[in-house]
Amino acid sequence: MSYTKRISLLMVLDSIIVLTAIYAGYFILNPTLKVFTIPTLIFSSICLLISHHLFAFIYRLYQKAWEYASVGEMVAIIRAITLSIVTTACMQILINHDVYVRVMAVTWMLHILLIGGSRFSWRMYRDHYIKPKHEIKRALIIGAGSAGSMLVRQLVKNYDTELLPVGFVDDDPKKYKLQIYGVQVFGQTKDIPELVEKLQVDNIIIAIPSMSKQDIQTIYQECSKTSAKTQIMPMIEDIVSGKVSVNQFRDVQVEDLLGRDPVELDTQSISEKLTGKTILVTGAGGSIGSEICRQVSKFKPQKLLLLGHGENSIYGIDMELRSKYKTDIEIVPIIADIQDRNRIFEVMEMHTPDVIYHAAAHKHVPLMEYNPKEAVKNNVIGTKNVAEAADTFGVKIFVLVSSDKAVNPTNVMGSTKRIAEMIIQNLNKHSDTSFVAVRFGNVLGSRGSVIPLFKRQIQAGGPVTVTHPDMTRYFMTIPEASRLVLQAGALARGGEIFVLDMGEPVKIVDLAKNLIRLSGYSMDEIGISYAGIRPGEKMYEELLGENEVHSKEIFPKIFIGRTVEFDFERVSNLIENHHGFDKEYIANYVLDLANKNEGILMKSAN
Structure with missing residues (x-):
């Protein structure tokens, strides 16, 4: 009408x-x-x-x-x-x-x-009396607060939705048996499995947008005991701003189950270092490097240099940023190998960046065990080339993306990362450039991480392959890792190693089980097999060595450390003679060198 x-x-x-x-x-x-x-x-x-x-x-x-x-x-x-x-x-x-x-x-x-x-x-x-044109799914709403009430009101009013709210769950005992828009509060989180069966629930909606990661993890553990699909309501600010509607739910992601909240940035200090400046990101086409580029772009640098060895990945991030920022930022794609010293110096001389984020590296532990020379060439020699070029051409801040595997390393990749830290810390002693490193745990969803591998195995019908039932790792998301890099650059005084408080380590087998459930399968359908620890892997990873541990944070959830004096002549010897070493000698030499020079002490936050 x-x-x-x-x-x-x-x-x-x-x-x-x-x-x-x-x-x-x-x-x-x-x-x-x-x-x-x-x-x-x-x-x-x-x-x-x-x-x-x-x-x-x-x-x-x-x-x-x-x-x-x-x-x-x-x-x-x-x-x-x-x-x-x-x-x-x-x-x-x-x-x-x-x-x-x-x-x-x-x-x-x-x-x-x-x-x-x-x-x-x-x-x-x-x-x-008017029958819906689609199948109705019965929904249990977790959270009877303002967000849950808003959601139920929208679902009740919206004739086109397929969800019918049949009950609330809320841990506030005062709300028990209350009715909100005709929908009753039936119980608490612990009652979810029983209520799903009793109310014949098809979907569970978590309607507490401000909930901590730890609480989400607790609730999801109860939801995972049922066959109902679990989703999360959008953030209130996204609803108010019009980005999404109340009933645009998203599936629970592995990132939601990390059990801790992300680090908040000091945007003012970061902006002072980046806005209107020339920024160089090496490895800009990689999962970490490309996200660093996205985060940097939000602070409107004058020029952003995207340096990488693979033309397809550089092309991808270049096109993405150009379409979003158009003429706001001068974006320069640079195809270069960090092992090519002359080319790196040429790039530095041409563009004279203010800040460098060095994310280019070989990072796969088992592959580097088989190819130690390549690990040294890229992670050690390449880092030395970029760092010395930064020193020569007066770069203000140099941030090295390191790894938790650099702590008491047992593999070639971790050892080369540790030696890379030594290189920049040695340079920092006599340079006007502030050289710092940032240690990550495992990054969820990055290339070569377990998540893409597990997803492929699940799509193939399983089983999901885990090395050992007791193996644990620290995890963080790609955006969080990239934000930490930016914050480290803003905090840099020179010589520090920044480490994120990553909460409790996660069992790889638990991660696999959660991913199987999030994919809509049961453990019986997919299954888990154990392949044994691979060459160079640890059962447990560390973020700081025993003599690095310090209770004081330099920034909320960020700790800081600095190495004491170490024998840099042995590092120089490796750099000068690595071409003459055979594969086995390189592997043993690098491991021995990293561990013998491992003395790290905490630096006062003052």
Whole structure:
């Protein structure tokens, strides 16, 4: 029905109701009171009819979607009708010098009853008699607070949604058995498995947007005991800003189950280092490097240099940033190998960056065990080339992306990362450039990480391969890792090693089980097999050595360390002679060198 026809139909209906109300009031009371004459009745009817339509337009009664009518709409009806009755009474006083209170009171009550009934009857008919065109799924809402109430109200009002809220779960005992928009609070988090079965729930919606990661993990453990699909409601700020609607849910991700909240940035200090400056990111096409580029771009540098060895990956991040920032930032894609010293110096001389984020590296532990020379060439020689070029051309800040595997290394990759830290710390002693390193745990979703591997194995029908049932790792997300790099650059004084407080380590087997459940499968369908620890792997990773541990944070959830004096001549010897070493010698030499020079002490936050 068109907008004009809809308004015309409502006006005709209201006119009939208005006349019916006042004539009914007249015939109910006038035979007894005999206060109304026919001319008075006609005059009052005309006044009431005109004033009703006037106030109906003022309170937009003809523009409202009455299939979603609620308390707000009822209040608007009462106001419009009351004002129209008062206006008619005033006109009676002006013309007849009297007001017929009882008749007008009965008219007011009939008016509200008929107008309200006509509007709300459509909603009742729609809710109870019109059958939905799609299959209805029964939903259990976790959280009976403001967000959960908003969600249920939206689901109840939205005829097009396939979700029907059948109950709340909330850990606040005061809310137990309360009803919100007709939906009852049935129990607490621990009752989820029982309630899913009792209420025949198909979907579980977590409607507590501000919930901590630890609480999400706890709730998901209960949800995972059921066959219901678990999703999360969007953030309130995204709903308010219009980015998403209330009922645009997202699936629970592995990142939600890390059990800790992300680090918040000091955007002011980062902005001072990046805004209007020239920034170089090596390894810009990689998972970490490309995310660093995205994060840096938010601070509007004057020029962003995307340096990488693979043209396809550099092309991808280049196109992505150009489409988003257009002319705001000068973006320069640079194809270069960090092992090519002349090329790196050429790039530095041409662009003279203010800040360098060095993310280019070989990072796969088992592969580097088989290719130690390549690990040294890229992670050690390449880092030395970029760092010395930074020193030569006056770069202000150099941030090395390191690894938790650099602590007491047992593999070639971790050892080369540790030696890379030694290189920049040695340079920092006599350079005007502030050289710092940032140690990561494992990065979820990065290339070569376990998550993409597990997903491929799940899609293939399983089993998911885990090295050992007791193996644990620290995990962080790609955006969080990249933000930590930026924050380290802002905190840099020179010589530090920054480490994120990553909470408790996660068992790889638990990660695999969660991913299987998140993919919609049971453990029986996919299964887990154990392949044994691979060459160079540790059972447990460390973020700081024993003599590095310090309870004081330099920044919320960020710790800081610095090495003491070490024998850099052995590092120089490796760099000068690595071409002459065979593979086995390189591997042993690098491991021995990293471990013998491992003395690290904590630096005071002051």
